[in-house]
Amino acid sequence: MNDRHEIQDLLSRYGWLHDERLFDELGSVFTKDARYTMRIGQERTVGPRVGRDEIVGQIRQFKESQSDQRRHVISNFMFLDHSPEAATVRSYVTVLASAGGTTRVVTAGWYLDKVVATPDGWRIAEKTLQLDNGF
Template sequence: MTARPHIENLLGKASWGYDEADPDLIASCFTEDARMSLRIGRDGDLVGPFEGRAAIRALHADSMAAQTDQRRHNLSNLWFEKDTDDEAIAVTNLTLLSIENGAIRVLSSGWYRDQLVHRDGAWFIADRYVYLDLPY
């Protein structure tokens, strides 16, 4: 698949945006009409969906404003449920780390399921589902 490095770059960019507290960078990874929802724990309630790039940006900005630690998102085991020239569904494992007061700890593990679209020569996230194994 020739799109794989572009999609890996997009997913890494979104993670970097969160880790560097840059909600505009994160928002730029999503389509204008994107959706995002998340669930914490198998029995947790579904949070969202947050609809539209502005709502997704606000969700991340509000979350970042409440944090005192440095977050690091580590993505691994990327695989594709679907891949065509203009659409893909990517599933990625997540390990979320926190660095604070000279200590590092694992906040959660989980996974993303991203529906991606190729528009105007670039890839974007059209729908993101986040599942976290543990609350943080």
């Protein structure tokens, strides 16, 4: 598998682990000192959260307030730069929610991920999420 496929797999794994609430594993996609900032429309900014424990803790808090099943559909991966040590990737995200036999679009937006090569494989060093509206 080449670097681009490994990086795309990493970013997809983030969405999968997030949606399945596998918080212990979710931390493994980030570097120990990663940064995560979420902007919700023009309304508010959450973060930056620094460090994988703080990032996963924030995600866990959001997930615990949701009673539906969320699905992050991450697509349109665009590599803005790429070297053997680091890459910057922009992608779209569509968030779906299923409950009571109905699935709806909750929000959409984009990610900007800065990833780095580590001895354990590619990891997210910085993630920015810009949502079009709240969730």
